[in-house]
Structure formats: structure tokens, C-alpha cells
Amino acid sequence: MIRHLFTLMWNRRRANGLLVVEIFLAFVVLFAVSTIAANLWSNYRQPLGFEYDQVWQLNFTTGSQPRAEQLGTLRQLLAEIRANPQVAGAASTASNTPFSFNDSQTRLDFTDPRDSTQRPIGPINTYVVGPELREVMGLELVAGRWFGPADAVQGAHIPVVIDERLQRAMYPDGRSALDGQLAGDNEPPRRVIGVVRAYRTDGELQEPLPSIFQAIQPEDTLFLAQSVLLRVKPGSGAALEKQLTDAVRRIGPGWTGTIRTLPDMHTVQMKVRLTKPLLLGAMSVFLLLNVALGLLGVLWLNISRRRGELGVRRAMGATAGGISRQVLGEILVVTTFGLVLGLLVAVQFPLLGVQNVRPDIYFTAMLLAAGALYLLATVCALYPSRLAAGIQPAVALREE
Amino acid sequence: MTNLFTSTAAASQAQPATAPATGVGRAVLQLTGIEKVYQTRTIETVALNHVNLTINQGEFVSVMGPSGCGKSTLLSIMGLLDEPTSGTLELDGRPVQSYSDKELARLRNHKIGFVFQSYHLINDLSVLDNVELPLLYRSGVSGRQRRQRAYAALEKVGLGARTSHFPSQLSGGQRQRVAIARALAGEPEIILADEPTGNLDSVMGEEIMDLLLTLNREQGTTIVMVTHDEQQALKTQRLIRFFDGSQVS
Numbered sequence: 159m160i161r162h163l164f165t166l167m168w169n170r171r172r173a174n175g176l177l178v179v180e181i182f183l184a185f186v187v188l189f190a191v192s193t194i195a196a197n198l199w200s201n202y203r204q205p206l207g208f209e210y211d212q213v214w215q216l217n218f219t220t221g222s223q224p225r226a227e228q229l230g231t232l233r234q235l236l237a238e239i240r241a242n243p244q245v246a247g248a249a250s251t252a253s254n255t256p257f258s259f260n261d262s263q264t265r266l267d268f269t270d271p272r273d274s275t276q277r278p279i280g281p282i283n284t285y286v287v288g289p290e291l292r293e294v295m296g297l298e299l300v301a302g303r304w305f306g307p308a309d310a311v312q313g314a315h316i317p318v319v320i321d322e323r324l325q326r327a328m329y330p331d332g333r334s335a336l337d338g339q340l341a342g343d344n345e346p347p348r349r350v351i352g353v354v355r356a357y358r359t360d361g362e363l364q365e366p367l368p369s370i371f372q373a374i375q376p377e378d379t380l381f382l383a384q385s386v387l388l389r390v391k392p393g394s395g396a397a398l399e400k401q402l403t404d405a406v407r408r409i410g411p412g413w414t415g416t417i418r419t420l421p422d423m424h425t426v427q428m429k430v431r432l433t434k435p436l437l438l439g440a441m442s443v444f445l446l447l448n449v450a451l452g453l454l455g456v457l458w459l460n461i462s463r464r465r466g467e468l469g470v471r472r473a474m475g476a477t478a479g480g481i482s483r484q485v486l487g488e489i490l491v492v493t494t495f496g497l498v499l500g501l502l503v504a505v506q507f508p509l510l511g512v513q514n515v516r517p518d519i520y521f522t523a524m525l526l527a528a529g530a531l532y533l534l535a536t537v538c539a540l541y542p543s544r545l546a547a548g549i550q551p552a553v554a555l556r557e558e
Numbered sequence: 559m560t561n562l563f564t565s566t567a568a569a570s571q572a573q574p575a576t577a578p579a580t581g582v583g584r585a586v587l588q589l590t591g592i593e594k595v596y597q598t599r600t601i602e603t604v605a606l607n608h609v610n611l612t613i614n615q616g617e618f619v620s621v622m623g624p625s626g627c628g629k630s631t632l633l634s635i636m637g638l639l640d641e642p643t644s645g646t647l648e649l650d651g652r653p654v655q656s657y658s659d660k661e662l663a664r665l666r667n668h669k670i671g672f673v674f675q676s677y678h679l680i681n682d683l684s685v686l687d688n689v690e691l692p693l694l695y696r697s698g699v700s701g702r703q704r705r706q707r708a709y710a711a712l713e714k715v716g717l718g719a720r721t722s723h724f725p726s727q728l729s730g731g732q733r734q735r736v737a738i739a740r741a742l743a744g745e746p747e748i749i750l751a752d753e754p755t756g757n758l759d760s761v762m763g764e765e766i767m768d769l770l771l772t773l774n775r776e777q778g779t780t781i782v783m784v785t786h787d788e789q790q791a792l793k794t795q796r797l798i799r800f801f802d803g804s805q806v807s
Contacts, residue, residue, distance in 0.1 A: 161701065162687070162694055169682040470678040473639055475667025475695035475744075477660050552634035555674065 163484070167491040174492050177456055181496025181535075184449045185527050189504045191442045192523035192530075193515060194435050198363050200519055207321065207356025208256065208295040210420035212246070212394075215255050216386040216402060221412025235409045239388065244398045246389040249290035250374055253384045254283070256295075256359040257423035259430075262286075263367070266340040266348070268328050279327045279340070283369045285357065291371075294389045295357070301325075302336045302352030305373040312375060315339070315349040321356050324368030340370070348372070361424065363431040387420075446530070450538050457489060457542035461549075468546055469554030482547035486539045493535040497528050583615035585651070586748060586780055587636055592645035594631050594803075605631040606642070607803040615747070618774040618781045620791035623800030629784040630752055632800070636782060637670050637750045638662045667695050671741030675753035677733040679725040685712065685736050686721040692744035711739040715769060731762030738769060742779075749773070751783040755790060767793060 239248045254260040265280025289305040309317045325335040340348045357369045399417045406415030508517035594606040605628045634640035679688050689708040693699045715735040755763035773779045791797050799807040
């Protein structure tokens with residue numbers, strides 16, 4: 159029967175041509191949307207690497223205070239913040255904090271000690287942070303150690319902590335990257351002292367990049383005088399916010415401070431990241447509705463025109479259920495024709511490595527798009543197929 | 559059950575050119591008190607009125623009557639395509655009224671072949687695919703067997719060289735031959751032909767009639783044919799006349 163349906167639909171390819179084109183175009187759009195959705199979902203499922211529920215970010219501007227005096231002011235401010243009973247911990251950090259839309263990226267060269275081959279790795283998110291960051295953000299250390307007081311002193315190597323993604327980039331075979339070295343232009347080599355699970359400051363939906371942490375050096379005033387991440391105790395609210403901003407104004411001459419909670423920043427980032435995909439999704443839903451109406455109309459018309467044929471099939475031994483299945487089968491075959499064309503286009507994306515999207519994302523998107531169209535075709539065919547099954551063969555044959 | 563049919567004068571005058579090879583045997587179709595009433599809100603139309611009729615195995619029976627007298631309705635009921643309003647229909651001695659849609663479809667597929675005035679071929683299928691159609695709905699027949707049997711049926715009707723043609727590429731007579739081949743492919747016991755020569759000119763009509771007579775004579779296929787053509791009806795073994803839904807002779 160399947161062969162019969164393919165033969166019949168192939169012979170009717172001219173009549174069904176527009177429908178096939180419509181399904182092909184719908185597949186291409188759905189494939190694009192599904193690729194974005196699958197990519198977002200794949201990103202979302204990967205660990206964020208930190209906890210942000212009770213974390214606030216304090217940003218400050220230093221006004222006209224001379225740079226040489228800023229470090230002292232900041233240390234005084236940090237001491238006061240940490241002394242606040244509502245604050246569980248505070249860590250200085252550069253401005254590329256979680257959900258801030260700021261990033262700092264670099265490319266480094268890694269030399270594999272086993273065969274001395276050198277290869278560039280990047281882009282890598284770089285974070286210059288105070289040693290308290292691990293506790294404040296709840297970073298999970300999976301190997302080696304986090305920064306200690308000794309790491310704040312410049313030596314022959316810059317001690318760095320990396321995330322597992324960078325470790326895999328250095329050693330795809332799964333070896334530990336501890337003591338591995340990464341070199342940058344005109345800088346001392348970086349030596350890996352620890353590995354954390356992840357630190358995805360770009361949020362759950364963004365493609366995760368490898369990360370590298372470097373301890374703030376005393377002379378890094380430029381970085382120090384930007385942000386502090388605070389872990390506050392549950393129940394902290396406006397009162398604490400006022401205490402902190404007052405402290406900034408009181409301690410720093412001409413300084414101003416603003417506080418935002420990371421959950422709020424997260425919400426904003428999610429909205430921004432989801433706006434385009436949701437718009438695309440809405441457009442594709444509209445497109446699918448149009449395709450559905452087209453399918454329904456064509457099926458309805460086909461059944462009206464083919465009452466005689468359906469009557470003959472009943473006379474030849476088809477059951478009402480068989481007629482219903484045939485109508486359903488026919489539309490699935492037409493859908494398959496459109497999908498084959500669409501898949502021929504879609505399969506070029508993983509083959510050509512377009513947009514650096516992983517091939518499995520593309521294949522998942524193909525399955526999703528094809529599944530959605532098969533489902534749509536099935537749903538659209540349900541009522542017409544019932545109509546077809548209800549045709550009285552004797553009446554249909556007489557009408558002809 | 560007694561055979562309620564009595565030969566008409568016309569039928570008794572009409573003798574087939576040669577006697578059927580298999581002869582006339584047991585009753586394959588038996589209609590008892592069949593009534594068919596079409597009802598709308600305002601009108602009640604009696605299409606068949608208390609019809610009692612027996613069709614025996616190997617018979618070639620023609621049914622005549624004016625348009626609207628119930629001939630096609632009778633054929634639809636005999637072909638299990640329509641249900642009578644009352645009365646019983648027995649196929650091979652078994653009443654079929656209580657059969658499910660699936661059982662009726664199976665009976666149509668195995669026992670009955672249909673030939674229609676307007677051929678009812680599927681224009682988007684080749685001649686061979688059209689002839690395969692009844693076998694498509696029969697379980698246990700492989701694709702290869704379907705092809706073989708369809709070829710054989712087409713050979714029988716003299717269209718073995720036209721298998722890959724489409725109905726639109728054939729003449730009316732050839733299309734009707736394809737329709738007959740389609741009816742034959744399932745090797746049915748009964749062929750129900752509804753004005754099979756109605757759309758054909760006299761020469762082609764004669765060809766189709768000869769083909770049906772040959773089938774009846776050589777293979778013993780039971781044929782019930784509705785026709786308006788007295789000459790063709792006289793060539794069959796029995797002629798039944800209908801008027802206003804009732805069997806008049």
C-alpha cells in the first residue's frame with residue numbers, strides 16, 4: 159500500500175506541486191527556528207557553574223579621585239561591606255560580571271608538553287577576580303586549588319584557574335590540565351593551578367565559551383575600581399541596599415554606587431536573549447497556521463473531487479478505515495516529498511559547518527522540523543479523512 | 559428457498575450463442591423481500607419494492623428497466639455497497655446484513671467484481687496499477703503476485719501491451735476493458751456490471767459484450783448486468799425487468 163501511495167502521489171506531483179513547495183518552505187523556516195531552539199536548549203542544559211539567588215552587584219564610579227588613592231578607598235569600602243552582618247561575602251571583580259552583558263575575551267596559545275605542538279585556543283572569557291569570588295558565587299572546584307594570598311604576588315608565571323571547557327580544549331583526550339601553560343602576547347605564561355566546573359556569565363542561553371580566571375593584583379586598580387559581587391543573607395532588601403550605597407558615598411570622596419541584584423539582571427538578560435527567538439517562533443507559528451489551512455483546504459477539495467475514486471476503492475474492498483488511512487497516508491507522502499527537498503537543503507548546514515553550530519544540533523533541528531510537519535499534516539488530515547471514510551460508496555458511484 | 563424468478567418470454571427467446579461451460583449451479587445471491595427507501599424531510603422515494611430474486615452460480619443475468627426504476631440500487635445492494643431498508647440478502651447462502659464494514663469489504667474484495675458505465679478508473683494510475691487495485695486490499699498477496707495477476711487479467715482482455723498507459727491515453731472501449739480486467743484480477747465469483755456499454759458506440763459495445771459473454775462461458779463467472787440495450791440483454795441467459803422499483807418480469 160505504501161508503494162501504491164507513493165506511485166499515486168508521484169503521478170499527481172503536478173497537482174500537488176504547490177503543496178510540496180509550501181511544505182518545503184515551511185520546513186526551511188521551521189528548520190531555522192528549530193536550530194535556534196535546539197541550540198538554546200543545548201546551552202540551557204549545560205551547567206551555569208555558579209549560584210546567583212542571593213548575590214548582588216555593586217558598581218561604583220570613582221569620580222575625580224586620583225587613581226593612586228582609589229585602591230586604599232576600595233579596601234576600606236570592602237572592609238566595611240564585609241563587616242555588615244547582612245553580607246555573607248564580597249569579592250572584587252572586573253566589570254564582566256554575570257548577566258551584565260559585559261565580556262572580556264582573549265586568545266591564548268597552548269603548547270602540548272607531550273609533543274610540543276602549539277595551537278591557539280579562543281575566544282576565551284577572561285575574569286580578573288578577587289580570591290573571595292569562589293565563595294561568593296559558589297564556584298565548584300573540580301581539580302587543583304583556587305587562588306590563595308600567595309597568588310596576588312606577580313611571579314614568573316601567572317597562576318590561573320580555568321573551567322572544564324578550557325581544560326577540554328587543551329586536552330581533548332580528557333587529561334588534567336593542571337600545571338599546563340597558556341601563553342599570550344607579551345605576557346608571562348599562565349600556569350593552571352585549578353579547574354572549576356564553569357562560570358557562564360553570559361547566561362544559560364549563550365553558547366558557553368572556555369573561561370580563565372586570574373587573581374587581581376594590587377596594582378590592578380583599573381579592574382578593582384569597578385564592581386563588587388556580594389553574597390547577602392536571605393531577607394536582605396532595600397535597607398541593606400541603602401546602607402551600602404551610603405557607605406560608598408561616605409567612604410569614597412565623589413564616589414557613587416549602584417546596586418542591582420543578580421536575579422533581576424538574569425531576568426533582563428533572559429528577556430533580551432529570548433526576544434528574537436520568540437519573535438521567530440511566533441512568525442513560524444503563523445506560517446504553520448497558514449500551511450495547516452492550506453493543507454486542510456487542499457484535502458477537503460481533493461476529497462470532494464475524488465468521491466468517485468473513493469467509492470471505487472470501497473467497491474474494490476477498501477474498508478472505511480482503509481479509506482481514512484489512505485487519505486492520511488497520501489498527505490504524509492506529499493509531506494515526505496516536501497521534506498526530502500527540505501532535508502537536501504538542511505543537510506548542507508552540518509556538512510559545511512555553517513555558523514559553527516554542532517552537527518547534532520542541526521540534526522535535532524531537522525528531526526524537530528520534520529516531526530512538526532508530519533504532526534501538522536496528520537492533524538490536518540484527521541477531519542478530511544473521516545469525511546472520506548464516511549462517503550457512501552453507492553452514492554459516490556452514482557454521482558459520478 | 560425457492561427461486562422466485564421465472565424466466566420471461568424475452569429471456570426464454572434469448573439463447574446464448576453457446577451454452578455456458580460450467581452450467582448453472584447453486585444460488586450465489588439471494589434477495590428476499592428487499593426494499594430500499596430513500597427518505598428526505600419531505601419526500602420518501604421507494605427505489606426497490608419487495609424484490610425477491612435469486613442469482614445462480616454461472617448465470618449471466620441482465621436487468622432492464624427505465625431510468626430511475628431501481629436497477630443501479632439493486633446492483634449496489636447485491637454488491638454490498640448499500641444496505642436495503644428491509645429484506646434479506648444472502649451471499650453463498652449466508653445473510654450479510656449483520657456483517658461489519660470490515661467483513662463486507664472482505665466479501666466485496668473476494669467475491670465481487672464491479673464494472674461501471676463510466677469505467678471509474680483512477681486517471682493518475684497506469685493501466686497496470688488500476689488493475690492491481692482489488693488485490694491491493696487483499697492480504698497475503700505479494701507485490702509480485704499482484705503484478706502477475708494484473709498482467710494476466712490484462713492479457714485476457716487483450717490489453718497486455720498497454721500496461722504502462724494511463725486511462726486518458728485509451729479509447730472508451732479500451733478503458734472499459736481495463737475496468738473488466740480490474741474486476742477479473744481479483745478472480746471474483748460474481749461480476750456486477752452497471753451499464754458497461756452505456757458510454758460506448760455500438761462496435762465497442764459489442765466488443766465488451768462479447769468479452770463478458772466469453773468470461774461467463776469459459777470461466778463460469780456469474781454476471782449480473784444492468785443495461786438499456788435490449789439486443790445485448792437478449793444475449794444473456796435471463797432478463798429481469800424492473801419498473802418503479804418493482805420486478806415486473
